[in-house]
Structure formats: C-alpha cells, structure tokens
Amino acid sequence: MPAQRTTPTPRVMGRLRLASQGLLGNGHPTVPDAVRWMTAMQAQDLGSALWAVGQRVPGMAASGVRAALDAGTVVRSWPMRGTLHLLAPADLRWILGITSERLMKMMAARHRELSITSDDISHCRDIAFKTTEVLRAEGRPGATREQLFRAFEEAGQLTKAQRGIHLLGSLCQRAWLVQGPMAGTNGKVGVQQLFVPFDEWIQDSRELGREEGIAELLFRYVRSHGPATVKDFSWWSQVPLAEARKALVEVQDRLVELKFGGGSYWLSPETAALLDDGVPGSRSFLALPGFDEFLLGYQDRNLVLAPEFAELVVPGKNGVFKRIMVSGGEVVGTWARTVSGKTVGVAPEPFAGQLAPAAERSFLAEGRAYLKFMAG
Template sequence: MRRLTATQTRQARAAAQGLAGRATTVAGAVRKVVALQAQDVRANRLAVRVRTTGLTAADVDAACRHREVVRTWAMRGTLHMLAADDFGWVTGLLGPYFAARGAPRRRQLGLDEATLERATTALDTIATTPLTRAGIVERLAGHGTVLDPRSQAPAHLLAYAALTGQLCRGPDTAKDEPTYVLVREWLGAQRALAEDEALARLAERYLAGHGPATAADLAAWSGLPVGRAKRGLAAIHTEPVEAAGEAAVVLAGHAGDPPAPSRLLGHFDAYLLGYRGRALAVPQAHAHVIQAGGGFVMPAVLVAGQVVGTWRLRSTMDPMRVELEPFGESRIPDTRNEMADLGRFLRRQVVAGKPMG
C-alpha cells in the first residue's frame, strides 16, 4: 500500500482541488470539484479565481447569465454552484434526500403539504422568468399563498422547490440580489440517473477533485449517509492508500494534478469544506479562527495545503488592501503574485496592508 505523509496528503488534496489554477472556464473550475459553495456570491467568485487562469469576477457572473453554471441547493442541502451539465444527476440524487429531511422545519414554518402543493403549482405559472424572492412572495399572495417575507418560510419554500427540481437560481441582479426561475425555462429538460449510477458518478468525481479521501469524507461533503457513500465508492475503481496514517482511497490510475502554489482562499472555500474535518489542513490551536462560529469559514492563507493564517480584503476605495494575519510563528510567504492576481480578477488595484489586529 502506498503511504502518504500528512504533508503529502495535504499537497495531493490541494492539487486535486485544482488549486494550481489551470482551468480556463468557470464551468471547468466548478466541474473539477463537482460543486462550489455559493451562499456568498463574492466568496463564490473567489473560489473560481484560485482554480482558473485568466478569468475575472465578471466572467463568473457571465457564466451564470449564459447558463454555463447554475446555483442551486445541492451538497448538504446548501447552496452550491454546479456546471449546468451536472445539474440533472446531482439534484436528482441529492434533492429528494434533503427535501425529505427539511419537512419538520417546513411544517414549523406553516409549509404543510397542502400549502406546498398550492405554492409549487403557482410557481409553475409565475416563475417562468427570473424573479427575486420578494417578487415571488408578492405573486404567490395573488395565487392564494401568503408568506411573511420577514420569516424563513419564503427561503424554505424556494429551497424545497429547488431540491425537488422545480426551481434554480437565475442571474443575480446588479446589486447581487438572487433571482429564481423554473429549471425547465432556464436549463431545459433534465434527466436524473438511477441511484446506483448517480452514487458511483458522485464518488468518482469526488475522488478526482478531493482525493485521497474516505467514505466518511464523501459522506460529510455530500451530506448523504455514510452507507450510501460506501456504496458509491465500492462501485468504482479505487486504489487504497495510507494518508496521514489513515486508510483512504484514490482513483485507480489517476495521474495526479499539478502542485498548487500558495493561495489566498476566500470564505467557505471547497478545500476547507470537502472533508469530514479540517484537522489535517488547519492547526488545532487555530481551528477556532478559521471556523468563526455559525458555520462561518474564514478566508485562509494556504501554503502546500496547510493553512498558515487568515486574510482580509479592505474593499473601500482603490487601492484595496489585503491584510494578512499569520498563525503564531507561522511564516506567510511572499503573496505579491496572489495579490496581483486578485487585483486582476477584481479589476481593482490591490496592495498589501497592515496586519490584522
């Protein structure tokens, strides 16, 4: 059995995640890791930056408008960006599971089965073009479903409609406000795969973009039960390895990916959300800094797959300033190339600022 040290495991995972930045399209960057977290639009753009070369934030928005990628509820029942051609099988596999798990909370919010049926029937009529959440709530009221816009009911209704394959996110407004639209109108007819085929595809794609990893990692990332993760991995060709002292697998015959340079990862980056824990990537003494509470994952300075500090972008007037904060005695390498690339991506002047304090 091939044995990888902790350092080698981190480096292999960072490379598998596409953090060498070789992708030339937004869809290619997303497809590399199956999906990118997308509840924060600005962070979602930055996750594309570190996985691509030559693209800008405007290119990410254009890819959404041109339907090359689409944001919807997927892994763990949360918002993710998918390549459009992955939408059908991913949501077909994950959507029913998370829609069922969300039923108790929906009932607490007054979204019983009768209300859901009435609302989703109305959505088939009113969401033929992209609408904001407020626009949907207003039009639903005219069809007999009144939702308190200040409550969580509208968000849970939209998530349910997305998880059941009815809605997806459309293009954001100029102020980054999300819109929602019928899948059939935005992406066309979608075809789900049989569960076993979809599980195998998910496992294969996950390992290609995250390996070496375990069934527990796949389960934590996807949100599916570990039994289903094991079924998916058992259906594909894998090679056992020992990764940082733990039994794991990689794709059999996978040639590996180019090594990743030092990167400035944004909030909620897939590298820090792709496994059952972050102990390998984040020193335990500083885990509370990266996981700031409430599921909030901070921007991280990554060196050879190891998080060595955090960073913050002061986005006031030009020049924008990047403030770095190393962990303890950790040394943050020269980040001028990353700052220059960040400025190019955002089309702003970016310079080094004083350390965070």
Template sequence: MNTIPPIRLVSQQLLGTGMQTPEDVVSWMGAMQAQDYAMAKWAVGIRFPGSTDKMVEEAFNKGEILRTHVLRPTWHLVAPENIRWMLSLSADKIKASARSRDRDLEITGELYSQVNRIIQKSLEGNNHLTREAVGQALKEAGIAVDTSRMIHFMMRAEVEGMVCSGALQGKSHTYALLDERVPPTKPLHKEEALAKLAQLYFTSHCPATLQDFIWWSGLSQTEAKKGLEAVKSGLVAEEVNGQTYWIADAFKNATSSVDTSVYLLPAFDEYIISYRDRKAVLPSENHSKAVSSNGIFRPVIVANGQVIGLWKKMDTKNEPVLLSFFEPSNVITNNETNRALDAFSAFLER
C-alpha cells in the same frame, strides 16, 4: 499527513490547473459551496488562469453555472449537466430535514403544491424574479408569507427540480425555471448517480476518506459506500494515520511536485470545507481561528498546502487586502505574497 496537501492542491485545480472556463471548474469540482456569492466567484476564479470576477458572473448570468440548494444542503454552484441527478440524490433527505420546521410554519404538502403552481406560472417565459417578487405573487394569491416561509417555499421548489438560479438583477439574486435554463435530460438510476457523485468527489477532492465523502455529499453511509464501491477500481487506497484515503489514479504521483506558492483561498473554499477531518491542512490548534463556532469558514492564507493565516478584503486602494498570520514564523517572502495579492487584484480587475 504531509503527502495529502500536495495532491489536494493538484486535484482541486489550485496548482497546475487545466481548467479554461468557470463551467470547466464547477463541472470538475462537482459542487462548490456558495452561500457567500462574492467568495464563491473567487473560488471558481482562483482555479483557472486569466479569470476575472466579470467572467464568472457572466457565466452565472448565462446559466453556464447554477446555484441551488443541494447535498448537505446549503447553497452550491453546480454545472447544468449535473444539477438534476444531484437534486434527485439529495431531495428526500432535504425534505425530511425540513419537516419539523414545516409543521411549525404550518406548511403542508398540499400548500407546497399550491405554492409551486403559483411559482411556475410567475416564472414562465424566462421571467426571472427575486425572492421578494415571488413572495408578492404568493401574497396576491392569498398565501401568508414571511421570511421563514419563503426560505422553505423556494428550497422546496429547488429540490423538486422546478427552479434554480436566474440572472442577477443588479446585485439581487433571482430564480428561474430549471426547464428554461437547462434542457431536460434522461434521469440517472440511483446507483448510476451514486457512482457518478463518488467519481466526481474522489477525483476532484482526493486524497479523501469515505467519511469525508459522507460529510460532503450528505449521503447516508450505506449510499456513500455503494458509490465508492462502484468506482474504487480507478482509485488507489493509502493508509495514513490509521485512515484509508482514496486517490484518483491520475494523481497518485502528484507528490513529486513541489509547490511554494501562496494562495488566498475564499471563505467556505472546498480545499477546507469539503472534508470531515481537516487536520491534514488545518492543524487542530488553528481550527477555531479559521472556522468559527457557528460554522463560518473564513478566508484563509495557504502556503505549502497548509493554512497559515487569514486574509480580509479591504475597501481601500492602498491596502486592498489585510493579511493576518497565525504565527510570526508563518510570514512568507514578499514575492510569494505579492503573487497571491496580484492574482486576487487581477481577478477584481483593479
């Protein structure tokens, strides 16, 4: 498996990145898990030179990158040009996964339609509102609202392509009408969308297996196979430990480069989370240290392509980051560590 990490560092734009803007990164990656917004900004920032937290947040506020529920589903950053066709691939499965809980919450299709009409009217004219403000509008219309219902109401509005992320109000997230953030585009046929998603994934996340793609995309095995079949002529297949890994042709020789850099990867980073089988970069004996039993992916230290420890952002100036290595032998040279720390500090503009 030692050939896999060097290629992934390159394909994931951690090494030798050609990206210049937050939009470049998110467009390249296809979708980036983003329930932890502060960490998601660093996931973007670590992938292009000269990045700062402020730059990524400005791109987010301008709608150059968007945040919505898509794929598995959970919060993801996506590029405006990709959001609609990605939602069209995900919508039916996301709706189906919510049906049982919808019944518990006494939410019907008719109620969703009523709620959507109120949300539409509330957000018209680029009137970006927090979830609480949308909830207040629903209450005033006589609709019973609580935290669970609001999660379902807003996710349904997202997957139906009506709303997406708006500009922050202070530190609070808002919703905006998708049509006011992103001009309508011609919809893709399902086969085209499957091929496009496969192309994005196997280019930006290679080497990866079909099962990895199924996990990341939330597609059925049949759908994922169709997507892969449509694009595999531009991929190279390699057998590793009995599994077939697909590599974009552009990256098949990436293993010739030697990378001794250290990376402080954020929580839920695509380098870790976007694969069903993570053993190539995260040995089984350390998996529970990096990923909690309830699915929390912690910020990790990566050296030579391998996860070797954890890190934590601190609030003190003297020690802005706390490093914790899995093994004493994992401790790396000060120069490599300092470069990683300096990159994170520069991003925060400290």
C-alpha cells in the same frame, strides 16, 4: 535511478488535494470545465464562489464567472446540505434525485413549525410559474426573491420568519425552480440571481438511477477532492455511509487507495502518480476564499488545518468560514479584504507571528490577483 517515492505527510496530503482541485497551476480552460470537474462547489457566499472558480481558471475575471451564470452554462442551487453550490446544469437534476428526499425529511420538523405543507409548496410552485410568465412577457428573464415573496404574500402564503426562504428552497429542491441570470439594476451588476422555471433554464439533464448516481458522485468527488475518505464523501454529499461504502466497491478499481494515519484515503491514479513523480506545490502560497472546497469539502479538516487554529477560521464554530492562506498545502492563517476610503486592499492574518518575507511577497501577489479578478 528511479525517483524516490514521496512519503505522505499532512502537508503532502494537502498538496495532493491542491493538485486534485486544480489549484497548483493545473487549472481548467473555462468556468464550466472547472465547475464540472469539482462537481459541486460551495457557493452560499457569491463573492467567495466567484473567487473560488477564479483560482481554478487561470486568467479569469469575476465578470467571466458571472457571464457563465447568465448564460446558464453554470447553475447555482441547493443540491445538498441545505446550502448553495455551483454545478454543471446537466448534473443538477440527478444529484437532487439522490439528495433531496433526505434533506426534505431533515427539514420536516422545521416545516411543521412554519406551517408549511406539501399543498403550500405546490401552491407556491403555481404562483412562481405564473409570476415568471408575467415578468417574461414584460421582457424580464426571471423573478427576484422579493418579487416571488410579494406574489406569495398576495396569494396568502406568509413569508416571514424564514417561511419564504424555506418555500423557495423547497421549489428548487423539487427541480421546479432554479437560480438563473444575475439581476442587474440600472446597468449595474447585481448581487443576486433571478429565479426561473427549472425546465426552461435547464433543457439537457442527465438521468441516473440512485445506485449509478451515487457511484458517479463518489468517483467524481474523489477525482477532484482526493485524497479523501469515504466518510468525507458521505458528509459532503449527505449520502448515507452504508450506500457510500457500497458505491466505493463499484468504483474502487478506478481509484487508488492510500493508507495514512491508520485510515484509507482514496484518490485518482493521476494524483497518486505525483507521489512517484514528485508532489508539486511545496512552495505554493494561495489566498483562497471563505468556504473554499479545499477546506470545507471534507468532514475531517485536521490534515490541512491544525485543530488549535480551527476557531480562527470559523470563529465560535458559527459555520461562517473566513478567507484562508494556504502555504505548501497547510492552512497558515486567514486574510481579509480592507477598505480605506476609496482604496480596497487585502491584509494577512497569520496564525503565528508574521509571514516570512517570501510568504509576504506571495501573499501580496495573490492579493493583487484577487483585486484584479474582482474588478474585472
């Protein structure tokens, strides 16, 4: 007899998302593969971003993700929502072509407050190019943020009160600068990246027109994040909803529509097939980083996170997402990194009571994997 089709529930929808994102043992062989599949991964907090990639590339260590940043096979920049993401280098320019104009308009009032003009941004571009050229002649591959800020100040461009970071972000939004290799100090791995000229670091960029690019961005978002709604995509990408809906018409023949909770969710045919074959992950347990795409990558997070627990993940709605524990497709708590003397560990913070014994064992296994990953 044919297998009975799985009835969608919030937990099933969550597990479908885990499968789409490569989090159910179906990850990717390399860091660039994982990042390109996700299209853009939230990376404001670098340590969280490293573990987010590590969860999607079995056997990877943090040093391997850093190596991809050093080699330029993965880049980190501000493609949308004014926050840092990891992307495939070939994707950054065309995505900026879709998103940067709207973001710059949104930042216009703040730039007026900071007395930032288009001439100031062009001036800082010239300063940044000259600074990186001098550093390169000295054998250094790029400039730190502090070096650029110092050069800006020496040229009369103030950097106080966030003016410097807005200038720097504007240079990246215009594809003049991009973050390149990690900044090491005295043989130690640094915690920031060097800034380098965009065209020198990324020499192979795809070129897509706006309509074609939005359609591709939507298709790839649904493929890696589905089931998701067109409103989820519009929030995630900051593409206006009218354009997102128009793009959906172009790609919906390659996607599957799933009706749930009175709305239309979209997912790839491969993910939709799991409803017939049996959706995996009912006993899965993951310790995901803060800001992970599993939770952050959607406008509506109620499918996987009960609304009454939302402020335990984002205290005070301050925009800072805590690390999350995900059991069977549902967020069941947060977790923390602990330090006692020279000993580093992890501690679960379940929403309700204590973890069941099996979940406790799974969490401890995840914790060991996390500590091994970060040390590697």
